[in-house]
Structures are given as structure tokens and as C-alpha cells.
Amino acid sequence: MRARALSILERVETGEAFAENLLRRDDSPFVRELVYGVLRRQLTLDAVHDAYGKRGAETLDAPVRAAVRLGVYQLLFLDGIPRHAAVSEAVGALKLHSHKAYANGVLRNIVRNCNIMAPDLDRGGASPTKRFERPGRMVCFFTRPVFPDPERGRAAYLATYHSHPEFLVQRWVDRVGEEQAVAWMEAGNGVPSLYLRPRAGRAEAPDLVQRLMKEGLTAGVVERDHGPPAVQVVGKTRNLVTGRSFRDGLFSVQDIRQMDAAEVLSPQPNEVIWDACAAPGGKAAHIAELLAGQGRVVATDRFATRLERVRETVDRLGLEGIEVAEHDVLSEEPPPGKPSQGFDAILLDAPCSNTAVLGARPEARWRLKPGTFQEMATTQTRMIEAVRKHLAPGGRLVFSSCSREPEESEQHALTPTRSPLVWFAKSPT
Ligand SMILES: C[S@@+](CC[C@H](N)C(=O)[O-])C[C@H]1O[C@@H](n2cnc3c(N)ncnc32)[C@H](O)[C@@H]1O
Secondary structure (H helix, E strand, O other): OHHHHHHHHHHHHOOOOOHHHHOOOOOOHHHHHHHHHHHHHHHHHHHHHHHHOOOOHHHOOHHHHHHHHHHHHHHHHOOOOOHHHHHHHHHHOOOOHHHHHHHHHHHHHHHHOEEEEOHHHOOOOOOHHHEEEEOOOEEEEEOOOOOOOOOOOHHHHHHHHHOOOHHHHHHHHHHHOHHHHHHHHHHHHOOOOEEEEEOOOOOOHHHHHHHHHHOOOEEEEEOOOOOOOEEEEEOOOOOOOOOHHHHOOOEEEOOOOOHHHHHHHOOOOOEEEEEOOOOOOHHHHHHHHHHOOOEEEEEEEOOHHHHHHHHHHHHHHOOOOEEEEEOOOOOOOOOOOOOOOOEEEEEEEOOOOOOOOOOOOHHHHHHOOOOHHHHHHHHHHHHHHHHHOOEEEEEEEEEEEOOOOHHHOHHHHHOOOOOOEEEEEOOOO
């Protein structure tokens, strides 16, 4: 299992893909925990390494770096894993003898030099540079400084402690203050709750809960402001997408806030609606469900490979009136299936920096640079202008993003518009 986690981490690091696209449906929850946990806590894990390693983590060969991160992660963030197992299994996942020797040496050194105890045994007084805590779970004292001195650089300390890029931390602190910035970082380090949207017309939340319980899952109904209730699944989720209810197309897995997007768009009978950035298809499917065969959805995306997921979803949910096709919003080509007067409504669920969903997509934070938000915003503005040309007179345009950054969200809505633009924050605040 550690070997599988290691291989995914190495591939993520090369930029090949996001972890969510490399993990398979049959990967165990433990592999997911290891992969997502290491990606979330990477900066903290590297700081621990750097305090005890012979050289900086950035100079290590990628497999060694991933194995050391895996070992430190298990030590600091997973309860109930014996220290020797955390070391030996991380090291055992490596292939080369020289890699094993380095990882083994440094991990053993770290184990010898961190004192992990229950939080109530903390007598205080330790330097913040040597102290790490998981509130209510454990506190760890290192023999050497691991974190930057907060007196000398508060943002650097917070960034290393909460494992987010320093420029982003400084930006958030300047904008919303330290307490809120830390809350956002905690959200970015948390495991997002798992929600299901019952397939409209096929299932309702209470019945779906009953069926899922019979399949061995623990689930409950969650009320929503904008639409019908959703279902939350807690605890083990292994059978979720192999179970009968999933195969029968009774639900989609979707973040609860993202369920609002199609409802804000408010599809009406006989409308033709364009989802211009549709893959992997969660919102396009929802729009089609709300139209219930009375109207048409054109679901397009720039990447043909990503459209396979949309087609699978359409088949599984038995949706009608939905056309899936490749199309680049920024091309001169009109989208396929455009009515002569234009679309009645358009959803532009644009690519963005993902700063509001770092819990679900943890590695996105490591791709951010100070200029990223403005670059993204510029592309999004071009996309808004491009799709707007295909809107019918009086039509509705909903723009959504998963970013907390004003450039990528409300500032778009403040830009003078030729036709109404609804800005919709599908992100947690
Ligand atoms: C946030 S995701 C969309 C998620 C989707 N709406 C859903 O609910 O499942 C953004 C999508 O935009 C697509 N995309 C990026 N640039 C594009 C472009 N120029 N034209 C069309 N699609 C694009 C990406 O391939 C990606 O699938």
C-alpha cells in the first residue's frame, strides 16, 4: 500500500496529473489518506526533514523525498502506527539500496529526536520553533528548530506550520487577518465531507440513505437552502462507487456547495443551456436532471479525454437531452448545437486557482505563484467575453469558481457587463 502511495506521490510531483486523477476507484482509503495527507502537509514534513537531514529536501531524489514525507507523515499525523512501522514501511517502499539507506537514516534520526505526547502533558515553555501540535490529539517537541522563528517572520512560521505557500499566507493575513487565514489553512488541511446529490427524478435523499445503509455505508440526510436535501456519507466509503445504488445511477458524488450552481442557473422547461466547461460533468448532469428531458444541455470541454467522464456519467444516470462535445471556449468556433438566437442560459464553471478547495485538491497550493491569480483572472475574463457572444438576448450567464481570491470571483461581477452576469461562489468562505 505504501508503495502505491509512493508511486502516486512521485507522479504528482512531476506535474503529470492531480492525485484525484491518479487514484483509482479501488485504491484503499489508507492509500488515499497517505497521498492526500502528504500533499497537504508537505511543507511541514520537509521542514522536519531539513532539521535532521544532511541536505535540504528539495535536493533529494524524488522517490527518497516522497518516502521521507510518507514516514514523517505517519509519525506526526496518523494515530496508532508504531514508530518503527512508520519508518520501515516507508523505507521498504523504496527500490534502490542507496535510497533506502538515506531514508532509513534520516527517519530514525527524526524518531529519536521528537518527543510525542498527549496534549495535557504539555507543561508549556517550549520554543514555537520546536513544537508541533494536533489539538486534542498530540503534541510533539523536537530537539532542534523545525519551524522559522515567528518573531522574525510570522508568515514564514505560519506557512511552514500549516503547510501553505508563504506568499499566499501573507496575502490572506493582509486581507482577512491571521485568525481567518489560519481557519482557511485548516480547511485546506482538512478532509472534506463527502456528499451525494440524489439523481433528480430517480431518488430522494431519505430513500437513498436507506439503500446505502443496506450496502454497509453510514449516511444521513442533509437539508440545503437552495434545493432538495443531499446525503452525507460518513466513515467507511469503500463500497460507495462499487455498490448497487451507484451503478443504478441513483446519485452523483458532488460537493454540497457545488450543488447550488445548477439551481442558481435555474433551468426552465424547453430551454437550451450551455455548460461551457463541463468535465467531469457534475453540474451538466445536474442541469439535465432539472430539465427532466424538457430542454437540451450542450456540455462541452476543451479536453476530449476529460469528456469520457461526462459520457460515463450521462450513461450511468440515464440522462436525456444532453449533448457532449469537445470545444474550446477561447476558439473562434461557435459551440456545437447553438440555437440561432443563442443559448437561454450559460454556465461558465471556469478553471481557477482552487484556493477554496485545497482540502479536496491539496497539491494545487504548490502550483500557485504570486502572479497566478491575475493570470487566471485575465483568462477567465476572456472566457466570460467569449461565451457571452453566444447568449440569447435576455439570457442568463452564471460564472462560478472555486477560488477565494477576489480577482477570480466577485471582481468579475463588478466589471461593467453587456449582459447580466451572476457571480456565484461555490466555494466555502
Ligand atoms: C472547474 S472544471 C469544471 C467542472 C465541471 N463543471 C463539473 O461540475 O464537473 C473546469 C473545466 O474547464 C475546462 N477548460 C479549461 N479551459 C477551457 C477552455 N478554454 N475551453 C473549454 N473548457 C476549458 C477544463 O478542462 C476543466 O474540465
